[in-house]
Amino acid sequence: MLARVASLSHRIVSEEFATVGARGYHYRLLAAIDELGPASQADLGRRSGIYLSDVVAAINELVDQGFAERTADPTDRRRNVITLTDAGEGQLRRLDEQMVQIQKELMSPLSDRESRQLLELLEKMLKGHRLSQSEHRAPATAPRH
Amino acid sequence: MLARVASLSHRIVSEEFATVGARGYHYRLLAAIDELGPASQADLGRRSGIYLSDVVAAINELVDQGFAERTADPTDRRRNVITLTDAGEGQLRRLDEQMVQIQKELMSPLSDRESRQLLELLEKMLKGHRLSQSEHRAPATAPRH
DNA sequence: TGGCTAACGTTAGGGCCACTAACGATTAAT
DNA sequence: ATTAATCGTTAGTGGCCCTAACGTTAGCCA
Numbered sequence: 001m002l003a004r005v006a007s008l009s010h011r012i013v014s015e016e017f018a019t020v021g022a023r024g025y026h027y028r029l030l031a032a033i034d035e036l037g038p039a040s041q042a043d044l045g046r047r048s049g050i051y052l053s054d055v056v057a058a059i060n061e062l063v064d065q066g067f068a069e070r071t072a073d074p075t076d077r078r079r080n081v082i083t084l085t086d087a088g089e090g091q092l093r094r095l096d097e098q099m100v101q102i103q104k105e106l107m108s109p110l111s112d113r114e115s116r117q118l119l120e121l122l123e124k125m126l127k128g129h130r131l132s133q134s135e136h137r138a139p140a141t142a143p144r145h
Numbered sequence: 146m147l148a149r150v151a152s153l154s155h156r157i158v159s160e161e162f163a164t165v166g167a168r169g170y171h172y173r174l175l176a177a178i179d180e181l182g183p184a185s186q187a188d189l190g191r192r193s194g195i196y197l198s199d200v201v202a203a204i205n206e207l208v209d210q211g212f213a214e215r216t217a218d219p220t221d222r223r224r225n226v227i228t229l230t231d232a233g234e235g236q237l238r239r240l241d242e243q244m245v246q247i248q249k250e251l252m253s254p255l256s257d258r259e260s261r262q263l264l265e266l267l268e269k270m271l272k273g274h275r276l277s278q279s280e281h282r283a284p285a286t287a288p289r290h
Numbered sequence: 291t292g293g294c295t296a297a298c299g300t301t302a303g304g305g306c307c308a309c310t311a312a313c314g315a316t317t318a319a320t
Numbered sequence: 321a322t323t324a325a326t327c328g329t330t331a332g333t334g335g336c337c338c339t340a341a342c343g344t345t346a347g348c349c350a
Contacts, residue, residue, distance in 0.1 A: 002251075003158075003169075004194075005267050006151030007308075008274055013148075014308090014335075023335065024148075042298055051338060056300060078298040078345045106147075109273025114266055121255060121263045122150050128254025129153055152337080159306075159337095168306065187327055196309060201329055223316045223327040 009106050016098045021065065022091065025050055025058040027099075030092040033068065033084050040079040067091050154251050161243045166210065167236070170195055170203040172244070175237040178213065178229050185224040212236050 017023050028048040033039065036047060045055040059082060062068040067088035073079035084092070107115040162168055173193040178184065181192060190200040204227060207213040212233035218224035229237070252260045 001264060001267055002151060002154055005270055006147060006155075008271070009147055010151075010335090011308080025336075040298075050336090052299075053301080053338085053340095054336080076298085076346070080299075106270065106274075109270050110266060114269070117262065118266045118270075119146065121259055121266070122146055124259070125150055125251070125254050125263075126153070129251075155306085156337080170307080185327075195307090197328075198310085198330080199308080221317075221327085225328070 009102070012102055012106065013099075016102055017095065020091070020094055020098075022095060025054060026062060026067075027092075027095045029055065029058055029062065030067065030084070030088060030095065033082055034089070034092055038081045038083045040073065041082060042079075044082060062088065065091075154247070157247050157251065158244075161247055162240065165236070165239055165243075167240060170199060171207060171212075172237075172240045174200065174203055174207065175212065175229070175233060175240065178227055179234070179237055183226045183228045185218065186227060187224075189227060207233065210236075 013024065017027065025048075028050060029044055032044045032048040036043060039047075041055045041059060042052060044050075044059075045052045048055075050058070059068060059070060063070055065087075067085055069083045069085055070080045071083070073081045107118075110118065158169065162172065170193075173195060174189055177189045177193040181188060184192075186200045186204060187197060189195075189204075190197045193200075195203070204213060204215065208215055210232075212230060214228045214230055215225045216228065218226045252263075255263065
C-alpha cells in the first residue's frame with residue numbers, strides 16, 4: 001500500500017528531476033549545503049541521511065556540473081569544504097519549484113484538509129520510530145567499529 | 146516525507162523477509178499466484194505490477210526454492226503455467242504473517258483510527274492517479290511499440 | 291611525547307527495485 | 321499469408337540503501 005504510493009511518487013520525482021539532470025541525492029545535498037552553509041561532506045551526509053560513500057560520488061557529480069565547489073579546509077586537513085556556486089543555487093531553486101509542483105500533482109486526488117492530515121500521520125509515524133530507533137541504531141553514518 | 150516513511154518500511158520489510166530468504170518480488174508473486182490460481186507469467190506480472198523480465202528471474206528463484214512449479218501450457222505453446230507447491234503455500238502464509246507483524250510495528254505510533262485514516266488517504270491517492278494514468282500509460286508490462 | 295582511537299574522505303562492491311532493449315518463438319488479426 | 325501482437329528470456333541500466341576496507345589526519349591520554 002504505502003510502497004505503491006512511494007513507488008508512484010518516486011517515479012514522478014525521477015521523471016521531473018531527470019529533465020534537469022538531477023536525482024534525489026543531488027537535491028538532498030544541495031538543500032543540505034544551503035541549510036548548513038559551507039560544510040564538510042560528513043556533515044552533509046549526516047544532515048541529508050545519505051551514506052558518506054554516496055555523498056562523495058554525488059558531490060563529484062555536482063562539482064562536474066558546476067553546482068558545487070570542493071576546497072580543502074585549512075583548519076582540518078582531513079576535511080573538504082563544500083560550497084554552493086551561483087549556478088548551484090539556481091539549480092536548487094529550480095528543484096524546489098519542481099518539488100512543489102510534484103507535491104501538488106501527487107496530492108491532487110486529496111483535498112487540502114486531507115493532505116494536511118496525511119502529512120501529520122506520516123510525521124507521527126516517523127517520530128515514533130525515530131525514538132525507538134535511536135536506542136539501538138547509528139544515525140546515518142558509517143557503522144561504528 | 147513520504148519517501149522517508151517508505152524507506153523506513155522498506156528497511157523493515159527487507160530485514161524481515163531476509164530471515165526466510167525472500168524479498169518483495171517473491172511475496173508479491175506468491176500472492177498473485179495464490180489469487181489467480183495457476184497462471185502465465187505475463188498475467189502474474191500484470192497482477193503484481195512487476196515487469197515481465199523481473200517476473201522471469203523471480204519465478205526462477207521461487208522454482209529453485211521449491212515454492213513454485215513451471216509447466217508448459219498445452220493450449221498455448223508460448224505460455225508457461227505457474228503453480229504453487231505446498232511449500233510455496235507455506236512460505237506465503239509465513240510471509241503473510243510477517244507482513245501483519247510489520248504493519249503492526251510500522252503503525253505502532255498511530256492509533257487504530259489513525260491507521261485506518263492513513264490507509265484511506267493513501268488509497269484515495271492511488272485511485273486518483275490510476276485513473277488519470279491509465280489514459281496515457283500502459284499498465285505495467287513491456288512498453289508498446 | 292608517543293600511541294591508541296576516532297573521524298574524514300575515497301574507492302569498490304552488493305542488494306533490491308523499477309525500467310528498457312532486443313530476440314526467438316508462437317498466436318491472433320487483417 | 322502477411323502483419324501485428326503476445327509470451328518468455330537474457331542482458332543491462334540507474335537510483336537508492338548499505339557494508340567493507342584503506343590511507344590520512346586529529347584528538348585524547350597515559
